[in-house]
Amino acid sequence: MTQDMSETSGSPLPDWARSLGTPPHSGRFREFPEAFRVEEQMAFTPEGEGEHLWLHCEKRNLSTAQLIRHLSHSLEVAPRDIGVSGLKDHTALTRQWVSIALAGRPTPLGLAEQIEMEGVRLLSFGRHPRKLRRGVHRANRFALYVTGEAVTQGSLETRWNALVTHGVPNYFGPQRFGHQGSNLTRARALMARGWKKKQDRDGFLLSSARSFLFNQVLSERIEQDNWASGLAGDVFNLEGSASQFAGQALDEQLRARLTALDIHPTGPLWGRGESDVSGEACALEQAIAEHEPVLVEGIEKAGAAPMRRALRLCLQAPALEREGEGIWLHFSLARGGFATAVLRELFQHPAL
Structure with a gap:
């Protein structure tokens, strides 16, 4: 079972499971601003x-x-x-x-x-005619320059090819939780007192709590090796779309679509109300929730509506280009995806 690392270390954030296991080599990124490029893609x-x-x-x-x-x-x-x-x-x-x-x-x-x-x-x-609203962009295009042992030893390129083929765990990145997990620490305290809008006007702490529970579920499913292959009772997300549907039993057609990256299992953005998830998938999520009663009860009392988020990301238009002592990684991620979720699969780094 994925642990709450507040019980096992000084950090409130766990070292969540990686789909490819712990990278064997370290790497460096964001060594200067131009080495981390992001362009918003609108529809x-x-x-x-x-x-x-x-x-x-x-x-x-x-x-x-x-x-x-x-x-x-x-x-x-x-x-x-x-x-x-x-x-x-x-x-x-x-x-x-x-x-x-x-x-x-x-x-x-x-x-x-x-x-x-x-x-x-x-x-x-x-x-x-209208104000720009949150979340209306289609994707973000990244160009990231990586150097270090992972590049010189060749492990980065091997792991990159695996991500292109099989997809990336759709973790919320560390920036969602604040410096050294400070937002999560504050969220725990606020949820214990009872969430109030005036104490979290932009909803960052509420979002941090929901993101943490999602990451816990995703990590557990990676450890059980069903994060990409699905579980009975899963709700699935259609690639490139906001469309979702409940799968109930895993038949051959669903398994084929999962292998082809056409659909993805989803995890919970916790809230108050009924969810379409059932069976084994529901049981796993409930087991995670039982370990975090303060966050779960606080989110529900805050009145957040339950939502689902894909457990897997596809790298869109991926490309790898060697330049000098490093490698440029080019890819797009659907709205809500974090580039740090890609990088933490490729190499070791304190910020990942």
């Missing part, structure tokens, strides 16, 4: 008119929160009137869309000069 572009100005921005060595504060000051709008689809890494070179509410105001002249600063560059812009 649509601004329509050309409307109350909101959409900006396609490139940022270097800045968090999304810092970018929002800069745009708020530069364009004289309240932070609440600025929308983003996702939060992008700080120590990285990233490109993302940002919307600015400008009802009754024209697009500023000299827009690029007005908002550009060290670390911020405007790539394009356009008007749109």
Whole structure:
């Protein structure tokens, strides 16, 4: 059974199981911002008119929160009137869309000069009728430069090919839990007192608690070797879609679709209410929940709705390119996927 590492070490986060086992070699990544590149991929572009100005921005060595504060000051709008689809890494070179509410105001002249600063560059812009909402981007495209023993010894390339073929465990990354798991520690304390919106306005602590339970389930299923092959009673997610369905029994057709990466088993984003999961899959999730009564009860009392998340990620358009002493890894992940979930399968690193 996956353990709560608060009982076994000084860290609140476990060393969750890897699908390929512990990597034999160490590696280095994010040694400079340009070595970790992320580009948001949208399914649509601004329509050309409307109350909101959409900006396609490139940022270097800045968090999304810092970018929002800069745009708020530069364009004289309240932070609440600025929308983003996702939060992008700080120590990285990233490109993302940002919307600015400008009802009754024209697009500023000299827009690029007005908002550009060290670390911020405007790539394009356009008007749109609606504010940019969280989670509307389709995917993120990554280009990551990796060096170290895993590259020179060849283990990275072997493990990479296995991930391309079989998929990646869809863990929430360490950034979801805060520095050294601080968000999870705070979430435990808040859930024990009783979750209140005024104490977690953006829901980060509630999200951290739900993400931790999901990772616990995924880790246990990797240890049992059924995270990708499925269990009776699983709810499945259709690759490249938000569509989900309950499978009940695992027949040959479902097994073939799982092998082909066409569908993926799902795990719980815990909440209050009924779930479609049943049988062995339900029993496993309930066993995990019994080890975390404070988090489970706190989430349910907070009124979070139960949801499901795929246990497996596919690497979209993967490519590996050698350059100098390192390797560039190119791939896209569906919205909600973490690049750190890919890297922790490839090499050892303290941040993974």
